Amino acid sequence: MKSFQDIIFLLQKYWGDYGCAIVQPYDMEVGAGTFSPHTFLRALGVRDWRAAYVQPSRRPADGRYGENPNRVQKHHQFQVVIKPSPDDIQDTYLKSLEIVGIDHKLHDIRFVEDDWESPTLGAAGLGWEVWCDGMEITQFTYFQQVGGILCNPVTVELTYGLERLAMYLQGEDNIYNLNWNGKYGAEKISYGEVCLQQEIEFSKYSFKCANVEKLQQHFSDAELECRQLAEKGLVLPAYDQCMKASHLFNLMDARGCLSVAERVDRIAQVRALAKLCCEAQVKKYE
Amino acid sequence: MNNFLLELMVEEIPSRMQSSAIYEFERLMIEELGKFRIMYDSARSYISPRRMVFSARLKAMVEEFIEEKRGPQIDSSPEVVEKFLKAYNVTIGDCCEKELDKKIFLFVKIRHSARDTAEILDDVIKNAIRKISWKKSMRWGVNRFCFARPLRNIMAIFDDHPLNISFDEIGLKSCYHTYGHRFLAPQKIEAHNGNEYLEKMKNSFVIVDSNEREQIIRKKFKELESKLNISIEVDEKLLEEVVGLVEYPVVLLGKIPEKFMKLPDEAITVPLRVHQRYFPVRNEEKLAPYFVFVANNVTADGGKTIIAGNEKVLAARLADALFFFETDLQKPLESHLEELKKIAFNEGLGTIFDRVSRVTNVCDYLCESLGTENSLSLKRASILAKCDLSTNMVREFPELQGIMGAHYARIQEEPPDVCAAIRDQYRPAAEISNRVSALFSLADKIELIATFFAIGKEPTGSKDPFALRRAAIGILKIVEKFQFDFDLKEVVGRTISQLSNHYPKLNIIERVYDFVLERLKTVLKESGIQQNILNAVINHEDRILYIFLKSKILSGVIRDSFEEKLLSAHKRIKNLVLSNSCIFVDERLFQKEEEIVLWKKISELEKTLLEMENDGDDFGERFRKQLSACMKMEQTLTDFFDNVLVNINDGQIKQNRLNLLTKLSFIFDGIIPIGLQ
Numbered sequence: 027m028k029s030f031q032d033i034i035f036l037l038q039k040y041w042g043d044y045g046c047a048i049v050q051p052y053d054m055e056v057g058a059g060t061f062s063p064h065t066f067l068r069a070l071g072v073r074d075w076r077a078a079y080v081q082p083s084r085r086p087a088d089g090r091y092g093e094n095p096n097r098v099q100k101h102h103q104f105q106v107v108i109k110p111s112p113d114d115i116q117d118t119y120l121k122s123l124e125i126v127g128i129d130h131k132l133h134d135i136r137f138v139e140d141d142w143e144s145p146t147l148g149a150a151g152l153g154w155e156v157w158c159d160g161m162e163i164t165q166f167t168y169f170q171q172v173g174g175i176l177c178n179p180v181t182v183e184l185t186y187g188l189e190r191l192a193m194y195l196q197g198e199d200n201i202y203n204l205n206w207n208g209k210y211g212a213e214k215i216s217y218g219e220v221c222l223q224q225e226i227e228f229s230k231y232s233f234k235c236a237n238v239e240k241l242q243q244h245f246s247d248a249e250l251e252c253r254q255l256a257e258k259g260l261v262l263p264a265y266d267q268c269m270k271a272s273h274l275f276n277l278m279d280a281r282g283c284l285s286v287a288e289r290v291d292r293i294a295q296v297r298a299l300a301k302l303c304c305e306a307q308v309k310k311y312e
Numbered sequence: 313m314n315n316f317l318l319e320l321m322v323e324e325i326p327s328r329m330q331s332s333a334i335y336e337f338e339r340l341m342i343e344e345l346g347k348f349r350i351m352y353d354s355a356r357s358y359i360s361p362r363r364m365v366f367s368a369r370l371k372a373m374v375e376e377f378i379e380e381k382r383g384p385q386i387d388s389s390p391e392v393v394e395k396f397l398k399a400y401n402v403t404i405g406d407c408c409e410k411e412l413d414k415k416i417f418l419f420v421k422i423r424h425s426a427r428d429t430a431e432i433l434d435d436v437i438k439n440a441i442r443k444i445s446w447k448k449s450m451r452w453g454v455n456r457f458c459f460a461r462p463l464r465n466i467m468a469i470f471d472d473h474p475l476n477i478s479f480d481e482i483g484l485k486s487c488y489h490t491y492g493h494r495f496l497a498p499q500k501i502e503a504h505n506g507n508e509y510l511e512k513m514k515n516s517f518v519i520v521d522s523n524e525r526e527q528i529i530r531k532k533f534k535e536l537e538s539k540l541n542i543s544i545e546v547d548e549k550l551l552e553e554v555v556g557l558v559e560y561p562v563v564l565l566g567k568i569p570e571k572f573m574k575l576p577d578e579a580i581t582v583p584l585r586v587h588q589r590y591f592p593v594r595n596e597e598k599l600a601p602y603f604v605f606v607a608n609n610v611t612a613d614g615g616k617t618i619i620a621g622n623e624k625v626l627a628a629r630l631a632d633a634l635f636f637f638e639t640d641l642q643k644p645l646e647s648h649l650e651e652l653k654k655i656a657f658n659e660g661l662g663t664i665f666d667r668v669s670r671v672t673n674v675c676d677y678l679c680e681s682l683g684t685e686n687s688l689s690l691k692r693a694s695i696l697a698k699c700d701l702s703t704n705m706v707r708e709f710p711e712l713q714g715i716m717g718a719h720y721a722r723i724q725e726e727p728p729d730v731c732a733a734i735r736d737q738y739r740p741a742a743e744i745s746n747r748v749s750a751l752f753s754l755a756d757k758i759e760l761i762a763t764f765f766a767i768g769k770e771p772t773g774s775k776d777p778f779a780l781r782r783a784a785i786g787i788l789k790i791v792e793k794f795q796f797d798f799d800l801k802e803v804v805g806r807t808i809s810q811l812s813n814h815y816p817k818l819n820i821i822e823r824v825y826d827f828v829l830e831r832l833k834t835v836l837k838e839s840g841i842q843q844n845i846l847n848a849v850i851n852h853e854d855r856i857l858y859i860f861l862k863s864k865i866l867s868g869v870i871r872d873s874f875e876e877k878l879l880s881a882h883k884r885i886k887n888l889v890l891s892n893s894c895i896f897v898d899e900r901l902f903q904k905e906e907e908i909v910l911w912k913k914i915s916e917l918e919k920t921l922l923e924m925e926n927d928g929d930d931f932g933e934r935f936r937k938q939l940s941a942c943m944k945m946e947q948t949l950t951d952f953f954d955n956v957l958v959n960i961n962d963g964q965i966k967q968n969r970l971n972l973l974t975k976l977s978f979i980f981d982g983i984i985p986i987g988l989q
Contacts, residue, residue: 133609134608
């Protein structure tokens with residue numbers, strides 16, 4: 027049996043040996059591994075890049091108060107980014123599945139078209155969702171555009187859903203029963219022990235308690251600051267504010283305080299910030 | 313003739329693009345072969361998720377040929393002539409003069425010497441690859457070249473020898489080999505011609521021919537069906553997609569736990585088909601607790617692990633569905649109205665609840681025009697119609713909107729026509745068979761178009777985010793199918809009067825009407841109605857139903873030349889009477905027999921037409937009769953024009969004759985659309 031942390035160790039070792047820098051999770055709330063500057067900003071420009079990291083990813087609207095065995099508001103992604111995309115990347119990826127214990131001799135692994143688009147990031151890519159016996163376990167994307175700017179060379183992004191992978195490998199139906207540390211009996215630490223409290227409390231926070239006025243205020247602050255920082259060429263600090271705005275938008279969305287039109291406006295605002303940061307980044311490395 | 317084989321190996325090409333891609337690739341290859349005058353036969357092409365294949369037999373040599381090129385006219389400026397000569401590396405002495413369309417041009421004959429096909433194939437292949445146009449394509453690595461997915465290997469063999477093609481855009485050189493199935497036979501495979509290739513690939517677990525993959529799947533389906541006494545629901549589009557997802561189809565059967573079978577059929581089949589690409593199974597019409605799917609791998613355990621995995625994924629999805637279904641059933645459908653107050657519909661148009669109230673009123677307006685026999689059911693349907701939008705089930709599976717609403721309504725014992733209307737609102741008119749459904753769907757669509765126009769969000773160019781064009785066509789199809797006669801302008805006016813916004817409403821009514829009219833023109837044109845009839849009828853009528861019926865009847869009528877005479881007579885009358893609007897006829901001023909006859913006939917016609925108003929025929933039938941009554945005037949009119957001169961000197965008699973014709977003209981105008989003549 028592979029514990030939750032085993033899977034992380036194995037993937038880190040594999041991609042580390044491959045030549046990726048194993049970087050640490052970005053220390054801010056993000057909606058997905060893609061948001062991390064290690065992926066998003068690095069996808070721009072001509073410099074080569076190889077990195078892999080775990081990224082806890084927050085999706086407030088997916089909160090279920092810890093009651094749904096399949097869905098959580100904060101999950102873990104294992105993210106690999108390589109630029110330029112290598113010719114044998116599919117095979118390299120498939121080997122990583124073997125490493126974590128998915129034997130392709132026994133399973134049905136398939137690449138099913140799934141084009142990725144993030145309206146808030148102004149980013150788009152083509153690729154697949156990778157299916158293992160009918161379950162999506164990885165998002166496989168060749169970035170085409172980021173912040174409205176064409177990517178050249180092209181970055182390939184692999185995003186493993188760690189919870190799904192673990193549930194599959196452990197044959198577990200309930201996310202909270204996942205074995206986190208690989209021990210048994212009294213020594214076992216389950217996913218629930220690590221994450222249940224945050225699921226309950228953050229669900230309450232996102233759906234019922236988040237202060238709507240404050241969220242709006244913080245959003246405006248972040249927006250303003252992002253613009254000012256980008257102006258000064260401080261790309262990473264500016265981009266932090268962009269990520270902040272994006273997370274605040276997700277909170278407002280979960281809180282249900284956005285009308286359809288407001289929602290569209292907010293998305294456009296975040297996209298404009300992301301674009302600003304990308305342009306500043308490109309300028310810096312021209 | 314020698315064997316030629318080309319295989320492009322690509323990372324998984326999206327299924328939906330495959331059939332058009334291979335069709336185009338074959339066409340391009342043949343086009344390029346033709347361009348270079350390479351003789352070929354037995355051209356074949358195949359596609360699988362990971363490869364595009366073209367094979368043919370080609371002549372080894374392209375023989376010498378002479379090509380004639382047209383140059384400029386002989387009197388062109390010296391620079392132009394010089395440029396032409398230079399382009400083909402010839403002198404003026406090589407040229408000849410020829411006349412074409414009464415102008416004299418320079419011509420030159422270019423001799424192309426014989427060449428080996430092998431050396432030309434390089435260009436043929438590269439041109440064809442570059443010219444494929446994908447619906448969506450991408451770049452990868454450091455390349456700027458675009459393809460559906462990364463192109464990874466080119467195997468090109470002619471006459472048992474590998475071709476040396478260097479595809480520089482992506483730094484790829486062609487080679488002698490390909491690879492088999494991703495997992496079952498990943499090793500290198502060499503082949504020299506189409507048949508050998510197909511054979512070797514088959515042994516390497518790749519069925520390159522998509523038709524063959526489809527046949528294998530169908531055959532396996534049949535076997536399962538007779539073995540288990542079931543029938544597999546084959547959605548052709550899904551089958552095509554699945555054929556494009558596998559290189560070596562393995563059909564497997566999974567079980568659905570019995571506890572999920574109490575879900576409504578669609579709540580099972582939608583997750584099955586849409587989310588998992590599985591095929592539902594029936595046992596004598598009843599949904600059976602099985603699903604069939606197509607895997608791409610042969611495993612030592614006979615697919616056991618694969619089946620177990622797929623069963624588990626499906627069970628998780630259905631467990632969600634069952635939980636949602638049971639939660640939804642705990643409260644009556646109409647209780648969701650409260651929730652609808654919280655769901656914004658669109659900026660300026662309030663919530664979904666606001667929309668429900670508006671549509672309910674539109675239903676009332678329609679009942680006023682079209683009869684109230686269904687008004688109770690219609691009212692109930694309009695209250696319940698959108699309630700399922702806030703149920704858990706529809707939030708999770710948006711494809712089930714309407715369908716779940718109808719199920720919930722049935723379970724709480726609403727009348728059948730109410731349930732049908734809830735379901736049918738999202739269906740095309742062709743699938744609607746009951747009147748309540750038709751009326752509700754009509755009201756729903758009118759409200760949608762009218763209110764979006766009222767807030768200035770009408771479609772522009774190719775942008776139609778709220779699918780208003782489709783809604784308009786829906787309105788037309790319902791009106792035609794159910795013969796609903798109502799004043800669209802009036803209903804639109806009353807619909808938008810419910811909005812509190814201050815917009816120039818009169819203009820909106822016209823715009824909505826014109827918008828629907830535009831669609832109507834398209835629909836009628838597509839059904840073969842001539843433009844002149846269409847224009848005439850639209851100028852003459854403003855009821856959609858009448859426009860439909862009149863155009864169709866007239867288009868049938870005018871195909872007969874006999875009736876054309878009536879139309880030309882009508883035109884002649886109109887040219888004579890011009891602006892005269894007096895219809896007082898003094899019988900004492902008649903001088904000719906034909907005047908008296910015409911007058912008599914006109915009176916008869918008037919009487920006949922008046923009687924028709926009250927004989928209870930539907931509009932179309934009455935119009936047909938009116939037309940034929942008018943047609944009976946044709947001979948009388950011919951006689952009149954042959955023997956009676958209208959423009960005579962005697963002003964009184966002339967005016968009397970004009971009045972006589974004006975009277976008839978007015979009668980005709982009421983029936984025959986102006987402009988048709």
